Amino acid sequence: MAEIGSFALLLALALSVYSFLAGIIALVFQNRNSQQASQPVGHAARRAAASSGSGTSLVALLRRGSERIGETARRAGVVTFAAVLLASAVLVICAFRDDFSIAYIFHHSNRDLSGPYKFAVLWSGQEGSLLFWSLLLAAYGFVLRLRYKTDPRLFAYASVVLAGVQIFFLLLVNFAANPFGILEGPLRPEGSGLNPLLQYPEMVIHPPMLYLGYVGFTVPFAFALGALIMKYPGEKWIQITRRWTMVTWAFLTCGVFLGAHWAYSVLGWGGYWGWDPVENASLMPWLTGTAFLHSVMMQEKRGMLKMWNMWLVFATFWLAILGTFLTRSGIISSVHAFAQSSIGDWFAWFLAITLIVFTFFFVKNKSHLKSEHKLESLVSRESSFLFNNLLFVLLCFTVLWGTWFPKISELVQGNKVTVGAPFYNRVAIPVALLLLILTAVGPLLAWRKTSLESLKRNFMWPAIGAIIVAVFLMITPQSWGSVFGLKPWQDISYFYSLIAIALSVLVTLTVASEFYRGGRVISKHTGQGMFASMVQLTHRNTRRYGGYIVHFGVVVVIIGFAGAAFNQDKEMEMKNGDKMTIGAYTLICRSSTEDDNPDHYSQWAMLDVYKGGKQIDTMTPERRFYHASQQTSTMPDIRSTLNEDLYVVFEGVNQDNGHPILRAHLNALVMWIWMGVWVMLIGTVLALVPNAPAPVRVPAPARLGQSTPAPVATGD
Amino acid sequence: MIWIVCGLMFVASILYVFYLPGKVFLGPEKTRAGYLRERRDAVYENLRDLNFEYKAGKVPDADFTSLKSSLQDEAATILAEIARLEKNPAVQRGTRS
Structure with missing residues (x-):
């Protein structure tokens, strides 16, 4: 069996290399041909060919040739998935057959291990998890390549980028961390068993969720880099990748919180988040990915922040790779790092190469990414997105710095200095509170500019509600429960908790007011009840109102965090x-x-x-x-x-x-916290549902002459 | 047995990748006019949003009038360029963005 797995991996590598190289050749020729076709008749080669009576046919021949090469590249990418899937299936079968001749199975399984954990062996060790990374990437690539008719040229570019990333991971599993390596010495009757910390039901789904998130960000990155290289006109690539990004973000969210829940339920220290390097590794791409999900709306709506978004999507991809590296290399000690290995150099090179390639194309084509509008006012939806992004990036940088500080201090001073929770909390708590304020204010601000009158009109009642709740929490007796009878002057953590709860109420009220106001408009036009109108409102703009539900989920999570005080x-x-x-x-x-x-x-x-x-x-x-x-x-x-x-x-x-x-x-x-995550996921799923079309109203003959209600559309 | 499975896998992959009996689907090439139509749709959507927010009572009259007129100006500029390109297709062939 192991031979079949090894062969499938080699075949997958060969196919990926072909998909990458043939894809590049096809795109280079197609570019040349389209440049020739668009140039004036005076072009030398074209004239020469035309004089021989075969100008058009030569161009057509070259074009057709490159088109066919491009198609073979796409197909090679499709087959790569089949080959990696076969290799993964072989590894799982070997785990179920207790084939301890394979070193990976010997080290991560044993005969008495239950079925689900034997399946989870695929991602329980370094070699298997890298194979799993390859499998998920190939699966994403498979879907992308099947859906190429949406925009064949853009998809061809994205396919080449994906193939490049796929080559790296297949090189790793073929030559640096082969999951089908044979155990040296005599055949052992029993395996070493799975790490006990991993023998927990959530560990069967936590790594796949996290990896689906990590790997998934390769897709928006591939489209972004493709769009940058080809100077793709417009923002359509964002629309194409919007669902990919949201699905990926949902997987990563799920993965991060499943990890937190696992740490809480298994590690036995009583907490769910310890700012451990591997936890941080999953948080960093989540932070930049969340920033991207917000700022990308500015690009779609106003043609702004194009360069920023390009860097954000790259940073998210890069941090996801860095996260995989941290988890799998053991370069920084962590309770979650289940491997120590020498694949660090491979990752370092890959991270450097991707940075160089991206920077090269960014510098080359950055003129294409000029903003179409400027920020008109500091009090506007645009500026709220901008501040939101700055805060997310600041938090991400803090986490990055803290995570790598032991390594940096070792390089500079010669001894490892580890930073703990107080370092992160000093930045994370104020930033999270500021983000909560923006979550409350942002949806109430208009695009371009917002007057003071508008702010007062939209913000006064939610603000009064939040203040009333804060005062209520301070004057109630402590015997009512943990969060009652709060005296913020007694301890800074009580102060932060009170502010967090008050701001959570503020966000909840603004979200509720958005649903209420929108529902009222629909209700007035359709005569439906308020609840039905709010459901219709959500269905007409799932992205916006699904997003509000995600915000509400975040609020619930924050209240959970506030309880830590x-x-x-x-x-x-x-x-x-x-x-x-x-x-x-x-x-x-x-x-x-x-x-x-x-x-x-x-x-x-x-x-x-x-x-x-x-x-x-x-x-x-x-x-x-x-x-x-x-x-x-x-x-x-x-x-x-x-x-x-x-x-x-x-x-x-x-x-x-x-x-x-x-x-x-x-x-x-x-x-x-766990309830809030469910709400966030429900909101994301809602945001993924296609919008219902606005109703088209045709006046009936009997009503001609009467005023007919106009269709009501809703938007971001 | 193992070699037969590997051989079959290899042959099936080669056949799928290189056997292309039909025409390859390429789709239309994106032009400046196509891009402008996307921008036009985005501006129309922004106008619809503004209208909805006004009806929901979120935007005061003065803000609504000024924001609406600036969006309408933007739409007019885009529509004018689309009309110019549609009148003279040669211009848009050479312009990709």
Whole structure:
């Protein structure tokens, strides 16, 4: 089987190289031919050919030849997908057949591993995950190449760029990290097993989501670079890639938050985000990608920020590659980096080459990217997008700097200096709050300029609502829950939380007012009820109103983040009958025990949970030791409510008396984060739904002469 | 067996890539006029948005009048260039953007 997989990978590489080279040749010839065709008759070659009576036919012959070469390049790209798919299928089959003669399967699987994790072996190690990267890229390329009739020339350019990226990853899996490498020495009866940290249901879907996001940004980048190289007239390429970008962004969002949820549920430190380098690696392309999703609207609507958008889409792609590099190379130590390897040089070269190629074409063709309009006012939709972008980029740069600081300090000073959460929070929290303000204000601003009167008209009621909520949170008693009775002067984190919640209310009210105002117009024209009108409003401009729902999801997530200011934790050695009190909860240790099965040995405690004197739950935090990998893993028990999570970890056992050591965390509002992500994803899916056409109204003969309501259109 | 599978894969790939019996679809080439029509549509959409926001009570009268007139001027400029290019197609053949 391994031979078939290796052959499929080699074939895929050969096809990608052909697709790349033949694609370039075809485009070069097509360009020459179209230049010849558009030049005056005086062109020497054309005249010479014309004099021999075959001028038109020579041009036609050259053109047809290049067209056919271009078509073979496209087809080679299509077959690349089939070949990489076959290689991936072979690897998965080998995992299910426990073929430990393949080194990759030996190192990442074992016989007792359950089915879903055996499937997940494909992306559980370095070689497999690079193959998976290639597979997803080939799949995106496959769809792109099948849809080429939308704009054949632009798609041909994008196809060449995709083929270039595909070659890099196929070179890696063929020569630097081959997943079909044979294990040296005698055949082993059992594998080393999957890393226990990865044996968690979400890990079966987290990496594919993250990779779909990472890889997906190659598509808008390919179109952007293609459009730049060919000096594509207009902004149509943005419309073509809009859905790609949104789908990719949704996958990346899903991947980032699944990673956070995995860290929360598995790592056992009680948090969901630790500014770990690999977490940061997934955040950086998300930040620039989000900035791009916003600023691209300025290009579509007003023909502005063309150069900026070009760099943003490049940065997003580049940071996605950097993220893969960080995750897979082990260059910076991280709890999420499951590999240490020497592929760093390959990535460094690839990152350098893409930067050089992009910069070259940018400098060569930047005159084509001149803005069609200038910023007319600082109080306008355009300026809100601009500030939004600057803040996203500032945050991205901060995260980039902090992530690479250990490496930079090692190069400069000779010793690694790691920056922690306070470094990031100093920038991230104020930036996030400013972004929230823009999320509230932006939709209320008009394109070009907004008068003070307009601002007052749209902003007054939401602002009053936010202030009322903030005051309410300060004057209510603390016994109502974590976020009540807030005294912002007591601690800076309380101050930030209060501001975050107040601004979240502001955004929610502005979003609600947008739906209400739009719904009212539709209702007036159609006579429908308000809810039906709002549904129709959303359906007529899914991108805008889906976007508002995404904003609402962000608000819910931010409220969840704001809860971190009220977290508490406690650690205790507990023998049977011992009590631990945290917040309103009392935990009583009923028993502690141990268990052994072929896969793992486990120790766990059983705790009764009381609230208000009444038993409400029983929790069983666990600690496992996996036999195959000889590694330990914690299995925290989490009791989630809307108000707070009770999170209990089995830390270990006191070696002297055998009593379990337990740590309890009370994490406020965490569930809001996961709910907010769902809302964001629902909003994105809504934004992807095609718009319903505005109704065309034809006046009935009986009503002629009466005033007929005009169709109402909605827009961004 | 393995070599037969590999051989079949290779032959099938070559056949799919290089056997092109029909005509290749190229689609129309994009011209300056095509680009201007896209811009025109974008300006029309902006006008519709402005109109909707005005009806929704978000834009005061004075802002509406000034924004609408500037968008209409922009549309008029684009329409004039489209008309010029349509009158004289030779101009647009040489201009790609």
